[in-house]
Amino acid sequence: xxxxxxxFISYLVxxxxxxxxxxxxxxxxxxxxxxxxxxxxxxxxxSMMMNTGMEQLELELNNNFRQAIxxxxxxxxxxxxxxxxxxxxxxxxxxxxxxxxxxxASERIADGHYEERLPVYSDDELGDLTRSFNRMAAALxxxxxxxxxxxxxxxxxxxxxxxxxxxxxxxLLDRVMEPTPETFEQVQREAxxxxxxxxxxxxxxxxxxxxxxxxxxxxxxxxxVKATSQWIHPQFEDSGIELRLDLPDKSITVLxxxxxxxxxxxxLLGNALQYTPTGGQVxxxxxxxxxxxxxxxxxxxxxxxxxxxxxxxxxxxxxxKSRARASGGSGIGLTISQAIIRAPNGRLWAESAGLGQGxxxxxxxxxxx
Ligand code: ADP
Numbered sequence: 001x002x003x004x005x006x007x008f009i010s011y012l013v014x015x016x017x018x019x020x021x022x023x024x025x026x027x028x029x030x031x032x033x034x035x036x037x038x039x040x041x042x043x044x045x046x047s048m049m050m051n052t053g054m055e056q057l058e059l060e061l062n063n064n065f066r067q068a069i070x071x072x073x074x075x076x077x078x079x080x081x082x083x084x085x086x087x088x089x090x091x092x093x094x095x096x097x098x099x100x101x102x103x104x105a106s107e108r109i110a111d112g113h114y115e116e117r118l119p120v121y122s123d124d125e126l127g128d129l130t131r132s133f134n135r136m137a138a139a140l141x142x143x144x145x146x147x148x149x150x151x152x153x154x155x156x157x158x159x160x161x162x163x164x165x166x167x168x169x170x171x172l173l174d175r176v177m178e179p180t181p182e183t184f185e186q187v188q189r190e191a192x193x194x195x196x197x198x199x200x201x202x203x204x205x206x207x208x209x210x211x212x213x214x215x216x217x218x219x220x221x222x223x224x225v226k227a228t229s230q231w232i233h234p235q236f237e238d239s240g241i242e243l244r245l246d247l248p249d250k251s252i253t254v255l256x257x258x259x260x261x262x263x264x265x266x267x268l269l270g271n272a273l274q275y276t277p278t279g280g281q282v283x284x285x286x287x288x289x290x291x292x293x294x295x296x297x298x299x300x301x302x303x304x305x306x307x308x309x310x311x312x313x314x315x316x317x318x319x320x321k322s323r324a325r326a327s328g329g330s331g332i333g334l335t336i337s338q339a340i341i342r343a344p345n346g347r348l349w350a351e352s353a354g355l356g357q358g359x360x361x362x363x364x365x366x367x368x369x
Contacts (some may be wrong), residue, residue, distance in 0.1 A: 002124055010091040018084035024077035028153055033071050037064040085206060098126045103132055114141035134173075152318040157197055157330055164190040182217030200332040209338030214257040214343050218368035221252045221286045223291050228265040229284055232273070240278040243269075247287030253368040255295045255344065261365070264337040264348070268297040268361045271333065275359075298360040304352040312350060313338045337363075 017214065030308055041064055091213055108116045116137055118130045168187045171177030206212055236243040265284070270284075272282040280300040286293050304319065311317045318331040341348040341363045354357035 004125075006124060007095070014084050014087050014091065017087045018080040021083040022076045022080035025079045026072055029051060029075050030068065033068040034065070035069045054244050063224070095126070098122075098130060102129065105137070106131065108138065109137055114144050122153060140292045150315070154201065156317070158194070161190040161193040161197070163192075200330055201335070203336050204332050206296050207336050210343070212260070212340060212343055214260060214340075216255050216257050216344055218253045219256045219258050219261070221254050221295070221365075222247050224254075224256070224258070224261055225265065225284055225286060225295070228262050228269065231262075232266060232269050235270075236282065239273060241273060241276050242281045244281060244283040246283050248285075248287065252286075252288060252293060253367040255368045256365050257340075257344075259338045263296070264340055265297070265364065267333040267337045271361070272299035272301060272359075275299065280358075288367075289364070292364040293367060294362055294364050296360055296362045298358065300358040303355045303357040304359050305355055309350050309352060313348070341365075 041060060098118070098121060105116045105118050116138060117134050119129045120127050120134075165187055168177065168183060168190075172179055172183065177183055225245065225247060229245060233243055269282065269284060274297045276282060282297065282299045282301075284297045285297075286295045288294075308319050312319065313334050314331075315335040318332040338348045344366065346364050346366070348361070348363040350359055350361050
């Protein structure tokens with residue numbers, strides 16, 4: 001039942017209780033008060049009837065009747081007021097308590113107690129308010145947890161290359177290590193990892209605060225795929241992995257930010273290259289699906305289990321942490337790619353039949369009309 005209807009019925013109940021108490025009290029008190037007044041008039045009536053006549057008697061009767069009614073009404077009104085007040089207090093408490101609880105809980109949340117939740121008592125607007133409050137509290141708690149996790153992740157990611165650089169430098173200073181080109185290359189590699197990480201973090205922060213500036217223009221789907229694969233082809237050759245193109249004959253134009261889509265394709269192709277053993281194959285292409293074009297990067301690599309398919313788009317998530325860190329992966333690439341694809345309402349997802357079965361990454365872009 002809605003809160004408005006409840007309030008209306010509550011008022012009605014209060015009025016009815018008041019009227020009922022008033023009626024019952026009047027009915028039960030009036031005979032008593034009236035009898036008392038009649039009793040007090042008995043002697044007077046006899047003498048009056050004999051001495052003063054009918055007129056005086058009527059006047060006295062009227063007076064006493066009015067007094068009887070007045071005292072009955074005073075007692076009945078007092079009883080009705082007390083009864084209506086008790087019912088009003090009960091009704092008000094039922095409505096005010098959840099609101100007071102919500103106020104107190106919001107103050108506690110403002111003080112940083114994000115675990116605060118409210119019990120849901122009813123199915124009306126107050127129940128809705130409590131439910132939305134609990135949802136908001138849960139969202140805030142999650143944001144806070146993500147923020148804390150992010151700080152922990154970033155410090156952890158920065159620590160590893162920094163510790164590497166420090167160890168090499170100490171080794172060189174203590175002359176435990178030779179200042180050979182290999183040593184300097186190692187230091188440079190660690191510094192490169194730091195630089196990549198900082199660059200990725202900047203991209204991530206832009207992506208997550210919806211600040212990616214996309215300049216969406218009509219782009220030729222085949223040209224997008226060809227340009228990106230040409231760029232990365234030498235790396236595939238070096239690793240002994242075949243890069244195939246699967247492109248329809250027809251030409252189709254999609255609405256996209258050319259540079260950002262290239263960045264997404266490069267991320268997907270780079271991952272496919274990284275997670276596919278030598279001798280494997282990676283296929284990149286597109287196909288039309290209704291009003292959208294679906295791009296895909298399919299590999300014959302290590303594959304993904306169902307649980308990881310959902311998590312790999314979370315920032316800093318890596319399936320095999322030690323392996324990815326050794327190869328420089330920070331687990332941010334797919335998060336950024338997803339933000340880029342989602343910005344113009346696209347979708348990026350992964351499919352895999354399981355470990356060792358390869359994986360396919362797909363994303364959609366709208367057709368240019
Ligand atoms: P990273 O820089 O670590 O590659 P990404 O965000 O690009 O970060 O990928 C997140 C994780 O998803 C990777 O660490 C890896 O575990 C998994 N992953 C991504 N692409 C593939 C793929 N083609 N095959 C298997 N696992 C993959």
